[in-house]
Amino acid sequence: MSESTEARPASRVLPHELPASLRDAGLDNWIREPLDDAVDRRRRIIMPPAAAVMGTPASAYQGALLAEARHPDTVFMMGDNPALPAMPARPTLKDFFELRFSKIARMHLLQSARVAREHGLDEKVIMACLLHDIAIAGLLSANHGYWGAQMVAPYVDEEVAWSIEKHEALRYFPDESVGYRYPDAYLDYFGPDYRPPGYIRREAQAARQHRWYMTSRLVTVNDIYSFDPGVVVDYGEFEDVVGRNFRQPSEGLGFDGSPVAHMWRTMIWPNNFL
Ligand SMILES: [Fe+2]
């Protein structure tokens, strides 16, 4: 390929080849080539978050990705990633469900909430079911009960946030009084010999003594693991429950200055370098 040796403005620089080491590591998946919607026709690199790559070979490539950003045609991803649908200026819970969460996560939450409603349960339980795995859907899986509870705490009843936090630990422990057994799915996920660590056992024991125990227990009872792709639940089915049980901030989730606004912004712009 013949290239002019004249200096060209940065916006005219053509994309260069990625180093083979990055291509071999599959890291071209993390790089958005300068398409028509790119910023100043520059490629944008997504730096995988530490929590996603720690303990994997991908953690060795941080330096190589930093080096890529030194090219004049390359910057780190900041702001809207065109691969994701744009969020409105004042996002609501519905926007996160419809524009950010994967179909499987969205349907898991909606199907759980629908089962809770069909069982005639209290709206607090339905709301907790609708939100119980929100951290897995949009942020982080490890410690998801705790992340999820914090994320929604300013907007829901304290009992709802508490039951979301505790469902993670209670999920591992049967309660015959309500017909709750150890999940078959966990046998697949973790193997038959898995034993939850001490902190999870202590959390579950303490939760059992709490006055809100049954609210969280009912989240686990309605926490369905059989994702049925044939059952489509529309978010609109729960607009009324959300309206009564989730205080949407008028500035939009992520922009209300609450102690958890950064968590919602992380889901709006999950690929931001900083
Ligand atoms: Fe969960």
Ligand SMILES: [Fe+2]
């Ligand atoms: Fe779940």
